[in-house]
Amino acid sequence: MIRKIINALPLAGGFIGGSQLPAFTQQYFQNLSGRIDELGPIARKYPEYAERLEKLRNCFAAMKDASVYNKSIQMFRYLDLQTAKSAWDKFKPGISFESETVILGLAGAAILFAICFLACSLLRKIYRVIRKKN
Numbered sequence: 001m002i003r004k005i006i007n008a009l010p011l012a013g014g015f016i017g018g019s020q021l022p023a024f025t026q027q028y029f030q031n032l033s034g035r036i037d038e039l040g041p042i043a044r045k046y047p048e049y050a051e052r053l054e055k056l057r058n059c060f061a062a063m064k065d066a067s068v069y070n071k072s073i074q075m076f077r078y079l080d081l082q083t084a085k086s087a088w089d090k091f092k093p094g095i096s097f098e099s100e101t102v103i104l105g106l107a108g109a110a111i112l113f114a115i116c117f118l119a120c121s122l123l124r125k126i127y128r129v130i131r132k133k134n
Helices: 002-045 047-064 068-077 081-090 099-133
Strands: none
Touching (some): 047 068, 068 099
């Protein structure tokens, strides 16, 4: 019984986390747009901000016309930590049953389950080796 519950936790956690990705990506995209607008005049006045502005613009351009799935990939590819933190602070988790949300939820569940499975397998092997030595 306990083993079934333990096995279900990464599935549930991965599904919940993965299903939030489209909404968080949209929040990140909105914050990114605002940061670009905010940083434009500053970068013109202080050239040291121009590189950061260019990085934000590249991310915006990559995300702008991307599909829901590719938009998340582009967000991670060009991730700006300040923008991500700002988006996280404003992010409100919610449940949606759109196809993208369900697919990303299932992908998150599969990835987290695989990571937990591999970690448990490795820990079992380490435990067996230690147990044989004693």
